[in-house]
Amino acid sequence: MSVDIGHLQDCVAPSYNPAKRTVIRQQHNGSLNGGSHRTRSPQQTPMFYYFAYGSCMCPVDLKRSLGEKTHIYVSGAATLKGYRLGFYSYSSLRKCGVLDVIKDPTGSVEGVLYQLPWRLSYALDEREGVHQNWYRHELVDIESNGQLYKDVRTYVVVDKLAEELAPNDWYFNVVLRGAVTCGLTEQYCWKLFNHMHQLQQRHCEISSLRSA
Numbered sequence: 001m002s003v004d005i006g007h008l009q010d011c012v013a014p015s016y017n018p019a020k021r022t023v024i025r026q027q028h029n030g031s032l033n034g035g036s037h038r039t040r041s042p043q044q045t046p047m048f049y050y051f052a053y054g055s056c057m058c059p060v061d062l063k064r065s066l067g068e069k070t071h072i073y074v075s076g077a078a079t080l081k082g083y084r085l086g087f088y089s090y091s092s093l094r095k096c097g098v099l100d101v102i103k104d105p106t107g108s109v110e111g112v113l114y115q116l117p118w119r120l121s122y123a124l125d126e127r128e129g130v131h132q133n134w135y136r137h138e139l140v141d142i143e144s145n146g147q148l149y150k151d152v153r154t155y156v157v158v159d160k161l162a163e164e165l166a167p168n169d170w171y172f173n174v175v176l177r178g179a180v181t182c183g184l185t186e187q188y189c190w191k192l193f194n195h196m197h198q199l200q201q202r203h204c205e206i207s208s209l210r211s212a
Helices: 059-066 118-127 169-181 186-211
Strands: 031-033 047-052 074-091 096-117 135-144 147-157
Touching (some): 047 074, 047 118, 047 135, 059 118, 096 118, 096 135, 096 147, 096 169, 169 186
Parallel strands (some): 031 147, 047 147
Antiparallel strands (some): 047 096, 074 096, 074 135, 135 147
16 A cells, blocks of 8 residues: 555545635534535525435545535534445446445444535436445435534445455545545544555455465
């Protein structure tokens, strides 16, 4: 892996600071509802909340798929409880294992909460392979900046692999870059780094045994 484990912060761009922006929020019984289509007023664009935990945590990479700048839609670092992270899918585009979340009552996944314009919904589904039955929508509760967001959209793999599959270096870097630049906790960033690094090491060991 090309990232120097001793210089995690040096491998990424400077952090975004979503706290400096005004994020439009809708109060709903003490929580924020983000999964459904919402039209506020004629002057406001319909928006939806989206929780990213993989490569979409990186606004630069997400921009490639959605066709416009996405860092302006970052609400902040966020936490999904009751799930755990795993590389339980293979991407023919990335040519490596890619991330998924799996229900686990003891688990917790950190990620990035976006508030995206509804016009980007179809392009996001395209990126996640919804129309090919690769990922599907899952509505979840997300904690971010001291608020609880209800019915936030995230994506889960439909047909999960039996075992985790290692990411390649490109996917490794883009996931880590998104985690660090969008302000996930240092402890979680190191946990994510070690998880991906161990999967890559195991893949190299298995490949060496097969070629021996």
